[in-house]
Amino acid sequence: MTTYDVPTLAAPPAGRRPSRRPSRRPSRRRLDLPDLVWALAATQLVSRAGGLVRSFLVLYLTQEQDLSPATAGAVVAAVGVGDIGSQLLGGWLGDRIGRRHTMLVGFLGTAVALIALGSADTMPAIWAAAVGVGLTTELFRPAGSAAVADLPPRQRVRAFGLLFWAANLGFSVATVTAGTLAQSGYDLLFWINxxxxxxxxxxxxxxxxxxxxxxSTQNRRALLPVLLRDRPMLAMMGINVAYFTLFLQTFATLPLVMSADGHGPATYGAVLALNGIAIVVLQPLAVRLLAGRDQSTVLAVSMVLVGLGGGLGAVVSSGAGYAGSVVVWTLGQIGVAVMFGATFAGLAPADLRGRYMGVASTTWSIGAVFGPLAGTLLLDHAGRTTLGAACVITGIALFAGQQALGPTLRSHISTKGNPT
Structure with a gap:
């Protein structure tokens, strides 16, 4: 497992003046991350390692609750509807009551909502609990992102990278654990989560x-007037809504196509765990390789990889084929994750960071609504081949759009004097 060393600086011997000769090496202290980031990473690790429900929610709804795939996809989309409110609320609360208090409300609310969803046995109760899970689970995301955005720009890429790494280490643990536990029933997943x-x-x-x-109250600005004038931010939002729609539909359609090919929950969990394992192994290296590179180019290439991986996963039938598709779109996911938070933090005005990061995270939530709906509808009515083709075409379109936005994005971040 990759770890980050936190060096300590030794004091000079007594009676000896420290040398004023400049070091030829960059100061390692400048590369260190504050305790805040490590605490947030621990929080991500714990919450994601216990996040057993969401990746298996479609299987729970279709196998335990006997819902149709389309209805199950709609319930997962209801979680996404709650996510949208969660991101906006989390950003607003983060700027008003503080990042820390917002995270506390989110995690405690999530515990209550998950117990309600696991206990629900009627459709109205399932819908309400699903929205509640979405509304609380993602409060952490904009509040935590705003806390990282409060750091100096030179620390952000590595800080966001560490959070992403910790979340996916937890995710890889969750998928394997949930796949094993799900064979004996789904109730325990909700309680552990x-x-x-x-x-x-x-x-x-x-x-x-x-x-x-x-x-001060006098210095507070409203978000909407600023946001509507920020064309690069609006363009980035549109591109990322499309990207997350493409990416997140995989988590609704992959278990269904694997189940149709005769693969059980344990196999699905093992294949999905490759996503977290690959991120744990490769993401620290990706931070070192990609930091300082053109953000739009990294994002564009990463998005087309997600499209190619999603397309492959829709048409293969063997366990090895599914594993290969997951590895391809995971490489793209890593590239997007390395640049996503730092790019939006660079676009955010200092006094609106919480709300800007909330809006940025909302693109994920909107994708969580559209993705399961679009993916399951295409799978049900057009078939796997059409679903695969749609993934590839969308990935290519995202590549073109992100590359076209690149010059404007670089100029806008540079003008704000807030480089990543």
Whole structure:
């Protein structure tokens, strides 16, 4: 497992003046991450390792609740509807009551909502609980992103990278664990997920300091007028809504096509675990290789890889074929994740960071609504081949759009004096 060393600086011997000769090496202290980031990473690790429900929600709804694939996809989309509100609410709360308090509300609310969803046995109760899960689960994302965006720009790529790495280490643990537990029933998944949400809240309460700077009422700006004038931000939002729609439909359609080919929950969990394992192994290296490179180019290439991987996963039938498709779109996912948070943090005005990061995270939530709906509808009514072709075409279109936006994006971030 990759770890990050936190060096300590030794004091000079007594009676000896430290040398003023400049070092030829960059200061390692400049590369260090503050305790805040490590605490957030621990929170991500715990919450994602216990996040057993979401990746298996389609299987739970179709096998335990006897819902049709389309209805199950719609329930997963309802979680995404809650996510949209969660991102906007999390950004607003992060700027108003603070990043730390927003995370606490999110994790404790998630525990309650998960227990409600696992106990629901009627469609109205399932719909309400699904929205509640989405509304609370993602409060952490904009608040945590805003806390990282409060750091100096030179630390952001590595800080966001560490959070992404920790989340996916937890995710890889969750998928294998959930795949094994699901063979004996799904109830335990909900209780474990709720418990780890409470543990994550305890880490925030004990280890995460508040980073929001006090702002007087007179100096507060409304988000919408600023956002509507920010054309690069609006363009990035549109591209990322399309990207996350492409990416997140995979989590609704992959278990269905694998099940149709005779693969059980354990095989699905093992294949999906490759996603987390590949990220744990490759993402620290990706941060070193991609930091300082053109953001739009990295994002464009990464998005087309996700399209190619999603297209491959729709047409293969063997376990090895599914594993290969997951590896391809995981490479793209890593590239997007390395640049996503730092790019939006560079676009965000200092006084609107929480809300800008909330809006950025909302693109993920909108994709979580459209992705399961579009993917399951295409699979049901047009078949696997059409679904695969749509993935590839969308990936190519995203590549072209992100590359076209590149010059404007670089100029806009540079003008704000907030480079990543």
């Amino acid at each position: 709720a418990t780890t949400s409470v543990v994550a809240a305890l880490i925030v309460w004990r280890r995460v300091p508040e980073t929001r700077r006090p702002t």
